[in-house]
Amino acid sequence: MNKAAESIPSNAPYDIIHFEALGPEAEHLKEEIKAAQAQKLLPDEHRYLITPRNIQEFLAGNPETPLPDIITIKTHSVIPETYLEGTRKGIVTRSAGYDHVEHLAQKASITSLREYCVNAVAQTAMKFLYCAAGELNHYTNNVTTFERNRSKAFMELDGERVLTVFGVGKIGRKIYELAVANGLSVQAVDIRQEQLSNLYGNTVRFVSPEEAIGSSDIIVNAMNLTRDEKSQFYNVGYFSKEFLSKASKELIFINVTRGEIAPESVLLELYQAGRIRGIGTDVFTDEVQFAELLNGRKTTSNSYTAAAALVKHAVERTANMYVQPHQAFNSDVAARTKAVEAIRHVIAWYGNSGKSFDEQLPYY
Numbered sequence: 001m002n003k004a005a006e007s008i009p010s011n012a013p014y015d016i017i018h019f020e021a022l023g024p025e026a027e028h029l030k031e032e033i034k035a036a037q038a039q040k041l042l043p044d045e046h047r048y049l050i051t052p053r054n055i056q057e058f059l060a061g062n063p064e065t066p067l068p069d070i071i072t073i074k075t076h077s078v079i080p081e082t083y084l085e086g087t088r089k090g091i092v093t094r095s096a097g098y099d100h101v102e103h104l105a106q107k108a109s110i111t112s113l114r115e116y117c118v119n120a121v122a123q124t125a126m127k128f129l130y131c132a133a134g135e136l137n138h139y140t141n142n143v144t145t146f147e148r149n150r151s152k153a154f155m156e157l158d159g160e161r162v163l164t165v166f167g168v169g170k171i172g173r174k175i176y177e178l179a180v181a182n183g184l185s186v187q188a189v190d191i192r193q194e195q196l197s198n199l200y201g202n203t204v205r206f207v208s209p210e211e212a213i214g215s216s217d218i219i220v221n222a223m224n225l226t227r228d229e230k231s232q233f234y235n236v237g238y239f240s241k242e243f244l245s246k247a248s249k250e251l252i253f254i255n256v257t258r259g260e261i262a263p264e265s266v267l268l269e270l271y272q273a274g275r276i277r278g279i280g281t282d283v284f285t286d287e288v289q290f291a292e293l294l295n296g297r298k299t300t301s302n303s304y305t306a307a308a309a310l311v312k313h314a315v316e317r318t319a320n321m322y323v324q325p326h327q328a329f330n331s332d333v334a335a336r337t338k339a340v341e342a343i344r345h346v347i348a349w350y351g352n353s354g355k356s357f358d359e360q361l362p363y364y
Contacts, residue, residue: 013065016346018050019058020074020094024332026050028339041347055079070349072342075100076288084108090357092345094338096121096171096329097258099225102361111345111357114170116337117329121282122174124328125220125256126182128280132252133157133218135278137317155217155252155277159185164212166238167223167257168196168204175220175256176204187212191233213243218252225258241266250277256328259285265306271319278320279310282328291325 018029029050036042051058055077059065067083070090075097083089084107091110093101098112130136133155142151155161163179165172168188179186186205190196193206212219219239226233239262244251253276255262264285270276284290284307293304294311313319329338348358 013047014049014068015047016049016068016070016072017058018048018072018094018342019077020052020054021050022052024335025094025338026052028336029342032339032343036343036347042343042350069354070346072346073101079104079108088355090349090354092342092357094342097224098361099227099258099260102226102228105361109349109356109360111360113338113341113345114359116341117331117334118170118174120331120334121171121222121256121328122178123331124282124324125175125222125254125280126178128254128256128282128322129157129163129179129218129220129252131322132254132278132280132320135320136322137314137320141317158183161185161217162187162215163218163220164189164207164216165220165222166190166209166212167221168200169222169224171257172220172222173200173204175222179220184218187215209243210246213246214248216247216251217249219254221253221255221261222257223261225260227260236260237263239263239266241269244270245275247275250275252276252278252280254280256282259283259287259307263306264304264310268306268309271321278322280322281310282324283326287326 021029033042033046033048037044037046053061055067055073059080069087070092072092072094073079074094079091079101084104089108091101091104091108093110093112096113096117098110101110104110135152135154138152139154142148161184163184164187165176165179166189168176168190172188172190176186176188187207188204189207189209189212196204197206207215221239223235223238224233226235228234237260239253244253244266253262253267259281267276267279271279285304290304290307292298294308310321311323314321314323345357349356352358
């Protein structure tokens with residue numbers, strides 16, 4: 001047994017609970033736990049629960065079950081304030097984004113998955129790019145009558161087209177590489193330009209936001225969402241109407257990280273005004289409430305008229321818009337890698353006597 005693990009007290013029925021674990025991910029978590037136990041990286045008697053429910057649903061059905069000192073979650077779980085009292089807890093968010101827990105970084109040790117979905121999300125961005133540049137909805141509709149005389153010209157991707165990646169962490173860097181491989185002229189915007197230039201050398205060409213909006217044909221948002229208004233990385237509403245209206249060309253806009261960074265109302269208005277020619281998005285503002293609305297359930301949140309319009313146009317193929325429900329991470333490889341990365345963090349927690357992860361917030 002791991003010596004460090006023996007020193008971690010536990011009065012809970014479980015040593016860890018993995019919330020919101022669905023389908024293949026749940027099976028991969030079991031596989032990785034067993035593998036870690038076989039290698040003596042986790043104790044043989046490691047008591048774990050894997051559940052598809054989020055924290056709120058689980059506690060509603062099991063009010064007497066105390067939460068263990070370490071849990072793993074995804075974005076739909078809300079951490080109870082009472083859980084953060086007493087012993088410092090460990091929280092692994094099984095997501096590349098961490099905006100849903102960053103406000104708790106002073107109260108708990110928190111880590112996220114930095115590697116698992118890099119290729120999956122980057123390839124999703126390229127999937128959206130080919131759909132929007134190729135006017136896929138228009139051409140798909142045309143096949144019903146085999147109309148060829150009045151077809152729109154689609155955007156051919158070549159070195160004359162400029163694609164800008166906003167946010168070049170691991171996912172943004174991969175998007176950059178894929179765009180280069182597809183023959184585009186590629187540039188990047190990141191507030192960490194100096195730090196990343198040292199990391200990437202001359203392999204990434206950085207420009208200012210002003211230069212980017214003036215020269216881009218295509219914009220891909222790959223920034224992590226930061227909600228803290230005091231942070232230099234704060235970016236809620238970053239792609240405002242004022243900013244995007246400065247574009248000198250009709251843009252293709254692709255968002256694969258968080259909806260709050262690019263308000264749907266802005267994207268829809270500029271599309272209708274002819275300033276944006278195509279949209280691809282895997283994410284929406286306040287997704288939990290938006291999902292409730294789409295499923296006909298009551299919501300107390302603000303109107304999601306614009307976001308619902310994007311979905312309607314995409315599903316009905318009535319505009320050059322392409323959507324999916326925040327599943328860019330859902331590749332076969334990513335599902336397994338997510339479990340590998342999550343259990344790697346759990347192993348580190350035990351190795352550090354239940355006090356911290358090897359890598360945790362704040363990252364920068």
